[in-house]
Each structure stands twice: as C-alpha cells, then as structure tokens.
Amino acid sequence: MKNSIKIQRVIKDLTQEDLANKIGVSRQTINSIENNRYIPSTALALKISAIFDKNVNELFELEKDD
C-alpha cells in the first residue's frame, strides 16, 4: 500500500511532529506510515484524511501485490 501523506503534509506546510501532535501519535509513527513501513488502522487513516480534507482513498492506494 502506498500513500501520499508526505506530499499532502508538505502542501499544508506541516512537519511530521505537527501532524503527529494533531492526531495524537508519535512522530516516529508518522515517519513509519510515510515510508510504508506501517499501515495505519482505519480510525487513524480517517483522522489523517480529516486533517488534509481528503477522502481516505485519495491518501492511500493499494498496490498490485496487496
């Protein structure tokens, strides 16, 4: 699964720390999600999508081998 959180974060001019504080997780968790090392739960994905005013589908995308 790939995601465009890093791009959206840069557009919104947020640091990983800012985003982490807004959704109540650690900066390392945001880093893991951005680098596709961790797939967030539905609840966390919804919280992230709410920050960027996007649908979850616009942020997260399945890859061929998923």
Place this chain on the structure above:
Amino acid sequence: MSIMKMDKNQHDLVLLPRLFNKVALGILILSILFATLAILSIINIDMAVMKTIVATGILVSLLIFALTKDKVEDELLLRIRLKAFAGSFIFGVLYVLIDPFINLLFDHDFSSDLGLTRILITMFLFYFMSFYSMKKKR
C-alpha cells in the same frame, strides 16, 4: 459509537501511568541494595529467604516496567508491545525446551534445572530487548 470510542475499545491495553517507572526503579534498587547488604552480612538473614525476596523484588519491578506507558502510547507502539510479549513467550518456551539439551552437551545430564524465576526474568529481558529494538527501528 464514535470513532474515538471504537478506537479505544479495540486498542485498549491497560497500562500504568509513567510515574510507575520511578516506582519500578525504586523497587529494583531496593532489591539490589538488600541483596548486597545480605551478602556482606550487614543484615542477618537466611540466604534462601533473601534470594526469594530479591527475586520477587526484581520480578515485580520488571513487570511494572513492562506495563508502564511510554511517552506517546499509540497504535504502532501497542503493536510493537504485543509483538514483543508474544516473542518473549515463544522464547520462554524454546528456552525450557532447549535447556535439557544444553545440559546434555556440557554436563552429560539430560535434565533441566531451570527455576521459574530464572525463566521469567529471562523472558522479561528478551521482552525489553525486542521491544526497544523494534521501537528504535519503527
């Protein structure tokens, strides 16, 4: 039901407040101090009783350390925590299974003399090593 409430229900693992890290450290230091005083004969106590008290103190402190919240306790950390718990359980079982073979190799005696305290402390140490290693790599 709100997302927050569902999220909380599904990810709930009862953990102690961070203050308990200090409590655990205090118990650990007291246990080591007690053992030192007993070994140096400053306190007169039966060695078997001393060993039981010290082992209990160490186990209680390790349990509190393991069950105390991190600075930011989120879903990734919970996942790492549960993986480390599962890993330490499997390690404990393997340790018990392999021990007689190690004894056979070195002492030519196919038996196991592992105490429960030793197994539990080893499992806790494995838990902490895997937890902090996974936490660092996340």
